[in-house]
Amino acid sequence: MNVLSIEGLTVEFNTAEGRTKAVNDVSFVVPENKTVALVGESGSGKTVISQTIMGLLPSIASVTSGKVILSDPTGAEPPVDIASLDRKGPQMRHLRGNRVAIIFQEPMTSLSPLHTIGDQIGEAAKLHRDVSAPEARELTQEMLRLVQFPDPARALDTYPFELSGGLRQRAMISMAMICNPALLIADEPTTALDVTIQAEILKLIKDVQSELRMSVLMITHDFGVVANMADEIAVIYHGRIMEKGTAEQLFGNPQHDYLKALLNAVPGFHMDKSERLVPIRPIEVKSEDLTRNRPKCDVLPGETLMEMRGVTKEFTLRKGSLFSGKPKTLKALDNINLTIKRGECLGLVGESGSGKTTAAKAILRALHLERGEVVYNRGKGLENIADLTGDDLMDYRRRVQLIFQDPFSSLNPRMTINDILAEPFEVHGIGTAEERSERVRSLISLVGLDPRFLRRYPHSFSGGQRQRIGIARALALNPEFILCDEPTSALDVSVQAQILNLLQDLKRDLNLTYLFVSHNLAVVDYIADRIAVMCRGRLVELGETREVVSNPLHPYTKALLSAVPEPDLSTPLDFSALDANRASEPHLWPEPFRVTNEDVPSLFEMEPEHFVCAPGLKNAGALEGTAA
C-alpha cells in the first residue's frame, strides 16, 4: 500500500518576473513502512514538494495540476487529496503534524528559543490527540525516551539553547513523531550536523521508523545518506523527476546522465590522488584576473608560511561576579603546534566544538590568545602577528582571508551583492570606481554566477549561491593564504565539486595556501595534502592525508572515519558500533591516548611523519616529536 502517491504534480510560483514552474509534472509514491529518498540539488524543487505535502506552500505558490494523495495505512482516515485542500483550512490543519509530520534541516532555528521543548513537543499532542496537559507531558516524556534523550524527565523543562545540535534534532524528531504520523518528511535532517551525530540521527530515524511502522520521505542531496537510508530513490532536477527506482538499481546502474554526473561529483575515500571530481557545471578559472594586483609573496613553495606555537585560548563561560568566586573557563585551544607551508593545503578536521574555528580565528588575529603565538612569514622572516600594527596589519589582512561556514549569516542582508564584493576594495583603498566594478564583475563570474545578479540582495540567492558570493569576497583582495571554514558544508555535491575544484585550480595557478577546516573527512581527503584532527581543543593526530585516512592511529580519528556515510551500497554504516564508543571524551580514550585536564597534549611521532597525541607514550620513553 502506498501511503503517499503524487501524480503529475505541478507547482507554479507567481513572482514579479512572471510565473515559474518550480515542480513540473512530478509523480512518485512512498510505500508503507519504506524510506524514499528524494535527491536533488538546491533549487531543484524538492523542498517545494515537501511544502506541498505539508500544505505549507508560500502564498505566491499554487498547485496548478496533479494530485497528492495521502492514505492512512491504519485506515483511521479516508484517503485525501492534499493538493485540493485549503492550505489554511481546518482539514489541512488536522493532517499537518498529525498524519504527516516534518523534520527540518536546521535544528538550531527550528525550535522557538523561548519555550521549553516539553511545551513545544507536547503542543502537537494537545492539538491532535485530545489529551490534557499532564497527559501530553507524559506522552512527551515517552517520546523523548524513544529518541534516546539522556534524562527525559529533566529534558522536558529545558530550553533549546541549553541543548546541543544533535539533541535539538532529536527533540524535533520526537515532536514529529508524537502523533504517530503515517508519513514523516525529513528535509535534510542531518546536513547541519557533525558526521558522528549524523550517524546517530540516521540510526534513530531508522529505529523509530521500524518501531512505529511509518513511511519516510527523505529529502537530501547527500548520496552517503541516501545509500544508508533509502529503499527507493527519486532524482529530481529543475522540478522534474529524472530517474526513479530502487536503491540497488540507481546505485548499481544509473541510467540518466544527470544522476551519473551527480554520482561523479561526490568525493569518496576510494579516489586516487590525481583523480578529479567532475562538477555538473564546471567553472573556467580566469586566473590572469587574479594574478594582477597581488601582494608579492616572497616565501618559496615548501617554506614555512605560518606557524602556531603552543597556542592556548580559554573562554570564560561565566564571569566571576562580585560575590562568587573563580570564573569557569573552557580551553578551546590547548597548546596547539601547527605549521603550514607555502602552497600546501592542510585539512583541519573535528566535530563542532573541537576548536577548529577558534584555531582559524587565532590565525586571523581575531582573538586574544592566553598563551603561545602565531607567526607568519610575509617575506621578512617569521613575525608574530600579535605585534603587527598599522600598515603592516592591513597588509597581513590583505594576505590572509577567510571563507565563512554559514552562507546565510555571513552576508549583510541590507547590502547588494555589488556592495558586498566591492567592500574589501573600499576598506583597503584599492582601485578607482571603474576598476572596482570591473573586478567585481570578474569575481562574480569567477565563481560561476551571472553579473546581472550584482544588484540583488543576499536573500534572493540559494545557500550554494551565497557561499559562492562569500568565496568571491574572500578572493577579492587576491590573498595568498585562505582559511576555509567549512566552505562546502552547506552546499550541494555538484556545487561542492565546483567549489573544491575551483579552490584546487586557484591553488595550482596561484600557489595559494589553504587551511581547510571541515568535519567532512571525504572532502578533506579530496583536497588536503595533510590532515590535522582536533578534538576538544587538542590536536590529536597529524599526518599525510593518505596515511591518516588509511591508517588512523587515534581512536577519535577512527570513530570519525567510521561515521562517514559512503555513497556506496556495499559499505553501509556500522550503526551498531555507534553507541559503544563515545570517542569524543578525551579522558575515556584508552591508554596511551588518554588525556586528562592536567596533561599537556603533546604529539608523538608514532610512525614516520605521522604524529599522534598520546601522553601515555611519554612515560614509555618515546621521543617527543616536533609537530612539523
Added chain:
Amino acid sequence: MLYYILRRILMMIPTLFVISFLVFFIIELPTGDYISNQIAALKTSGEQSSIAKLEFLRKEFSLDRPFFERYLIWVGLWPGPHGLDGLLQGNWGWSFEFDKPVAEVVGPTLPLTIVLNFATILFVYVMSFPIGIYSATRQYSWGDYGFTFIGYVGLATPNFLLALILLYFFNQWFGLSVGGLMAPEYIDQPWSFDKAMSVLAHLIVPTIVIGTSGTAGMIRRLRANLLDELHKQYVTTGRAKGLKEGQLLVKYPLRMAINPFIADIGNLIPSLVSGSVIVSVVMSLPTVGPVLLSALQSQDQFLAGFVLLFVAVLTLIGMLISDLLLAVLDPRIRLGGRASS
C-alpha cells in the same frame, strides 16, 4: 530569580550616585549661581541691605564651599551649616526663584507628572501594539500603508501645533476648557469625584499629543521586529504542527518580537518628560516640565537638580521593570548562566 531581583535593585544604588554626581556637575557648569547672579544685579543698583541678606543665604546654602563639598552636602553625606541635611535626609533643597523649599514647589506637580507619564506610556502601548501586529501580518496592505502614513504624519507634526489643534477641537466639540489638567473651577479645591473626572478628561489631549511620536516609532519597531520573526524557521515548525494562525502568531513570533517593546519602557520616560516640556508650557500643564525649564533658565540649581534626579529615578524604575519583565519572558536572559555547554 530572587537573587537576580536583589542584585538588580542593589545595582541601582551606585547608578543613582553616579547620576546625581553628573546632574550636579552639569548644573554647576555655567559660571556663578543663582545668588551670585542676584548679587551682581543688585550691586549695579547698590542695595547694600539686600546684598548682605544674599551673602547670608550663600553661607546658609554653602555655595561658598568647594565643588565636591557642595555636592556631598547636597546629597547629605557631608555636614553642612546644619549638620547632615541633604537628599538622603529627605531635604530636597531650597528653590531661590520661588523662595520656597523645593518640596513645596514641585510637590503638587509630581503626582500629576507621574499620572500623565503613566497615561502616555499606556496610550503608546495600547495604540501601537495592535497596529504594529496588524501592519506586520498584513504587510503592504492598504491598512499597513494607512497606518504608516498616519504614523509619519504623527512623527513629523510639531507637538505643540498638534496640541493647539486638538485643544481647539476638543473645546468646540466637547466644551473642554482650554489648557491645564482640570477645569478652572476645581483648582485648589479638595479632591472629589467631579474633579477626578475633570482631570481624566483633560488628560486625553496631552496624552495623545505627547504619545503620538512615541506610538509612531513603536509601531515601526514592532512591525519590523515581527516581520523579521514571521519568516523564521520555528514559525514554520509551529505551523507544521497544525497550529491555527492566530494561536501561532501569539505564541511564537509575537513573544520574540515583544522583547524590544518591553526593553523600551525605561527609555520612554526621559524622552516623554523632556519631549513634553514645550507641550506642557503651551498647554499650561502643571507638570515638572515647565518647572525644570524655568529652573534651568534662572540657574535655580537645587530645583533643577532635584527635577533631573527625579526623572532619573523614574527612568531607573522603568528600566528595572523592563529588566524584570524581560527576565520573566525570556529564558535566555533568566538562565543565561546555566547554559554552559
